[in-house]
Amino acid sequence: MLDSTTAPQIFDEEFGTHYAAFAAALLVSDIPAAVLAAARENLFDTLACAIAGSSAHGVDTVRDLVEGWGGRPEAGILCSSIRVPAHHAAWVNGMMSHARDYDDTHDAAVLHAGVSIIPAALAAAQLAPAASGADLLAGIVAGLELICRLGVSTRISIIESGLMYTSLFGYFGATAAAARVMGLDAAQTANALGIAYSQAAGTHQVTRDGASTKRMQPGFAAKAALLSVQMSLRGVQGVVRTFEGIDGLFRSYLDNRVDTGRLRQGLGQSYEMLDLSYKPYPCCRFNHPAIEAALAIRRHPGFDPARVRSAVVHLTHDAYQAVCTPEDIRHAPRTIVQAQFSIPYTVACALLDGEVALRHFTEEGIRNPDVLALAARIDGRVDAAIDQEWSRNISPAIVTVDTELGRFEHRIDYPKGHPKSRMTAADFDAKLAGCMAASGLAWPADLPRRLHAAIDGLHAAPDANTLIGLLTL
Known part of the structure; x- marks a missing residue:
C-alpha cells in the first residue's frame, strides 16, 4: 500500500x-x-x-x-x-x-x-x-x-x-x-x-x-x-x-x-x-565536486603531488554507488567508460596533472601508470551528514589528502558549471576548441564564430x- x-x-x-x-x-x-x-x-x-x-x-x-x-x-x-x-x-x-x-x-x-x-x-x-x-x-x-x-x-x-x-x-x-x-x-x-x-x-x-x-x-x-x-x-x-x-x-x-x-x-x-x-570535465557529474576539491588542494602552496600517501572522498550513498563501486574497477578502470565513472581515477588525474581533460579518457590515457598507482590509494566513503542533506542530488564532496608533509582537506558543494557557479562564455569557447581538436577533423578556423551566429539568430532563421x-x- x-x-x-x-x-x-x-x-x-x-x-x-x-x-x-x-x-x-x-x-x-x-x-x-x-x-x-x-x-x-x-x-x-x-x-x-x-x-x-x-x-x-x-x-x-x-x-x-x-x-x-x-x-x-x-x-x-x-x-x-x-x-x-x-x-x-x-x-x-x-x-x-x-x-x-x-x-x-x-x-x-x-x-x-x-x-x-x-x-x-x-x-x-x-x-x-x-x-x-x-x-x-x-x-x-x-x-x-x-x-x-x-x-x-x-x-x-x-x-x-x-x-x-x-x-x-x-x-x-x-x-x-x-x-x-x-x-x-x-x-x-x-x-x-x-x-x-x-x-x-x-x-x-x-x-x-x-x-x-x-x-x-x-x-x-x-x-x-x-x-x-x-x-x-x-x-x-x-x-x-x-x-x-x-x-x-x-x-x-x-x-x-x-x-x-x-x-x-x-x-x-x-x-x-x-x-x-x-x-x-569530460566524466560523470558525480565526480566533479571531488575533482574541484582536489584541484583546490593541488593549488595549495604547501602541496606536493609526488608526496601523496592516500586520499578519501566523502560523498552521498548514491554518488558512492555510481562512481566508487565496484571498488576494484574504480581503482583500476580498464575501459574508458569505467574511467569516466571513477572517483579514484579522476581525483588522481586532478592531483597529479592539475586538470581532468579529454586526453585522460583515451585508451592510452587510462593506462598511465602514475595515475593508476595513485588511484589505487584513493577511496570513497559515504558521509552520513551529506547523504541526509543532499539525498539523490549530485553530491557535494569533501576530499582529504594525506601526504608526507601533512593533511589537506577541501569541500565543494556546487561544482563549476552549476547555475550557482556558471561557466563563462570563454569557458564554453575553450570547451568547443578542445572538442574540435579531439574530433581529429579539419574544421574551418571560423567555425566557432559561425556557430555562435547561427544559434544566436536561430529565432529569426526561416x-x-x-x-x-x-x-x-
Whole structure:
C-alpha cells in the first residue's frame, strides 16, 4: 500500500495530454528571454560534445552500421557527409553527443537533457523542410523542459530504481521536441508520447559494467522519438494514459514515487531547464565536486603531488554507488567508460596533472601508470551528514589528502558549471576548441564564430537546417 508520501495526486487530465497541449502551442514569442538563452546554450554545448564524440570509441562502428543499412537520405549524421533515415541520424548523433560524458546535467534531477532532445529536434527539422529556426528553438524548449520536469519530480534515485533517467525520460522529452518541430497538434503529440512509452528503457547497469551501450542509450531515445512522431502522423494508436495510467510510467517504472503536483506546477511560467549545469570535465557529474576539491588542494602552496600517501572522498550513498563501486574497477578502470565513472581515477588525474581533460579518457590515457598507482590509494566513503542533506542530488564532496608533509582537506558543494557557479562564455569557447581538436577533423578556423551566429539568430532563421549544415561535411 502507498503511504501519504508516495501516493500521487489525482488529476482529471492525464499528464501526457496536459503537456502535449503546452508543447504543441509553444511559440518562441511566448518563451521568456532567459529560457531561450538557456536553450541556445544547451544547443551550443550539445553540438560541441557531438563534435568531440565523433571520434569516440564505438561511434564509428554504429555510424558504419547505419551507413551500410542505407535507406532514404532524410537527415545528416553530424561531422560527416552521411545522410540516412532520420531516426538513424538521431540515434548516431545522440550517441556522439553523449560518448565523451561531457554533456549537460541537471544536478537535482541527476540526468543529461540535451543528448536526446537536440539530436531528435535536429533530425525532425530535416524531416520537415518547412520548419523554421523558431520551430527548432520551441521544440528544444519543449523537450528540455519535459525531461527536466520528469527528473526533478521523481523521488526514487537511479541507484534504487536501477534506471538511467537520461534515457528513460529522454524518450518523452525527445518525442515532445520532435513533435513540436514537425508541427504536430496536441492530440498527435499526446499520441506520440504514448507510442514512445512502448519503447522506453534505460538501465543503470551500463555504468556498473562500463558498457559501451551506456553512450548509446540517449541515442536510442532520440531514435524512438522520430519513430513515434512519424507513426503518430500516420494514425498509429499509442497508449492514452502514458504516465498516470494503472500501468503507466509512474507506477510501472517509478513505484509511483513521483510528485505529480510539482510536475505540473507553473508550466509555462517557471522552467526547470534553467537549472541545467554544464561540464568543464569530460566524466560523470558525480565526480566533479571531488575533482574541484582536489584541484583546490593541488593549488595549495604547501602541496606536493609526488608526496601523496592516500586520499578519501566523502560523498552521498548514491554518488558512492555510481562512481566508487565496484571498488576494484574504480581503482583500476580498464575501459574508458569505467574511467569516466571513477572517483579514484579522476581525483588522481586532478592531483597529479592539475586538470581532468579529454586526453585522460583515451585508451592510452587510462593506462598511465602514475595515475593508476595513485588511484589505487584513493577511496570513497559515504558521509552520513551529506547523504541526509543532499539525498539523490549530485553530491557535494569533501576530499582529504594525506601526504608526507601533512593533511589537506577541501569541500565543494556546487561544482563549476552549476547555475550557482556558471561557466563563462570563454569557458564554453575553450570547451568547443578542445572538442574540435579531439574530433581529429579539419574544421574551418571560423567555425566557432559561425556557430555562435547561427544559434544566436536561430529565432529569426526561416530554415532550421542552415545551422545543421555547419556541422555536416
